[in-house]
Amino acid sequence: MDQSQYFRFELLHEDRDTGARYGKLYTPHGVIETPCYMPVGTQATVKAMSPRELTEIKTQILLANTYHLYLRPGSALVKEAGGLHGFMNWQGPILTDSGGFQVFSLGELRKITEEGVTFRSHLDGSKHLFTPESVMQTEADLGADIIMAFDECCAYPSEYAYTEQAMHRTHRWAERCQAAQKRQDQALFGIVQGGMYEDLRKESARTIASMDFIGNAIGGLSVGEPKPLMYELLTVLNGVMPKDKPRYLMGVGSPDCLFEGAERGVDMFDCVLQTRVARNGLALTSQGPLTIRNATFERDFTPIDPKCDCYACKEFTRAYVRHLVKAKEILASRLLSWHNLRFSLKVMEDMREAIKNDCFLEFKRAFYEGYGLPC
């Protein structure tokens, strides 16, 4: 399938000192500068945010979850509404995952066979089957610009033999996904698995690369392993994965991981941390994470993050946001989600500038000086 009229990836600059790369990914709904952070809109809404606010904070691309949308409201309804873009009224690029990670996370509620995964809904216990073919249909109905192959993710830790078996199945499923892909205007990304085993990761990266997907993703990381182990594997993968294609590190995107991933050649990140911790009253700032609920901030009439350019920081004080958190007001979740997302997007904007100027490491050092060192 020739999709070159819909998708193109330009690798525009490689940092002098590290694996960090600056590029542009062209999609039917717009151009994405990389490396980029993608806010997560699990149920066709980025929690507490409106689409126009996402535009205001310069969101380039959103992620939505196939598993959740398949169950509710159902992909047929989303298709009728004009796909996710029409349904949620977001006109920029969208990426949908395959549901592989979600059904894997259901534990006792799912059963994996060669055909696919049988699982019970976390909502009503009803029984469902995801296969590579069915997921390609669901993702076609949802209509995202970038769609992910259906893969098998391993828990941490997992034994070598099982990890290898899951990896091979992931490769076979990737082929079935390619064969079953419905739409030319959707870019299918393959997913590298292989758990925490370097040789398996290399083998998986080579196999997935050989299948010539428009983009390649790294799945099965940040599943409980120590961060240094993840960084080691990313270093290995950076040497094997194709340079001329976008690389997406799935489900990873805390501020330190954005730096450590980009340094190892990752182009795309997504993470729910930004909005999840916001709803618990935590602000990610240039001075590190702040628990806004703390008494320290009771009479702090300065912005959440004095260095931030977002609405929440320009118009409100820590004292006010603390009051909203303590009073359990919706505006607390809104302002902190707003800020945490903008903070992460701005980090990536600045990071792209740093890469273009060959000063990624300098920028990283300066960031950690304020934020605190990664563990």
Place this chain on the structure above:
Amino acid sequence: MDQSQYFRFELLHEDRDTGARYGKLYTPHGVIETPCYMPVGTQATVKAMSPRELTEIKTQILLANTYHLYLRPGSALVKEAGGLHGFMNWQGPILTDSGGFQVFSLGELRKITEEGVTFRSHLDGSKHLFTPESVMQTEADLGADIIMAFDECCAYPSEYAYTEQAMHRTHRWAERCQAAQKRQDQALFGIVQGGMYEDLRKESARTIASMDFIGNAIGGLSVGEPKPLMYELLTVLNGVMPKDKPRYLMGVGSPDCLFEGAERGVDMFDCVLQTRVARNGLALTSQGPLTIRNATFERDFTPIDPKCDCYACKEFTRAYVRHLVKAKEILASRLLSWHNLRFSLKVMEDMREAIKNDCFLEFKRAFYEGYGLPC
């Protein structure tokens, strides 16, 4: 205290057929066209809304609750933050109630004496005393443009003797509030009580009128009595309350009450219904209240209210909002609060035009034709 440089009420037009009036109330933070609906920001935030959204939907004035803010975050902190305007970053007019209704509603947790009301906090059980003097201090610290006298509200039903006694106490407390008022740039409104007794209401209206407040309020209605009884009393009060001063019907503002009140000469309304029902998935529309969660709306790709000009109606569908409600997403509360508030504000905008054009009754009939008749 001469406050004419801060406050002025212009009665600009009286409807030919009814008691409805069009006017302008000048305050230090802006001019309010009346009759008006005031969104309620109990804890220094209108639930689910941001201040700039309130501006966008053309909110003229907000209400905030003294009882809640006194307990949390405390009026001293709000004062330090520059008063409510600075604390919550709302630059338009604000009205604070006196906490009278809230402490009255605490039931077993409060005790009324001539001095004031002793009560226990609903948050932590701590003991507090509100007196007319203390409330004037608290409201001065909060810094609203319009402040309410501390009154005693009666439950429905209440016996004549008790209602009369509470009314007389309300009058004595009103005098103490006048004597204790701190700031020239705050308009103190007196409150008419008298329960469901026509003669007491008349007496109270005359007494409060004689005290020459900048505005006069009607308290103790919509406390459980049948609406027709409230309307009867409003008709009576319309004949007694001064015409040249703004009249505020406290805690009342469902769509039908906005019409029935304005028809009887009420200039100001406030009500939490708009935002409260929004959080339960109910939309107030030109076609009547809609329970958006209902299956009817599953594939309804039309706006919440096709006649509405708000962001929620212009950019999203009933099907999408239904999905958000069912998925318990914050955006559901946001979009429905946004719409319900804009709907009510727009009703008042159109009502003011109708009054100016002497066609209030025609406008009211047309509204009820779509919305459904009041009970």
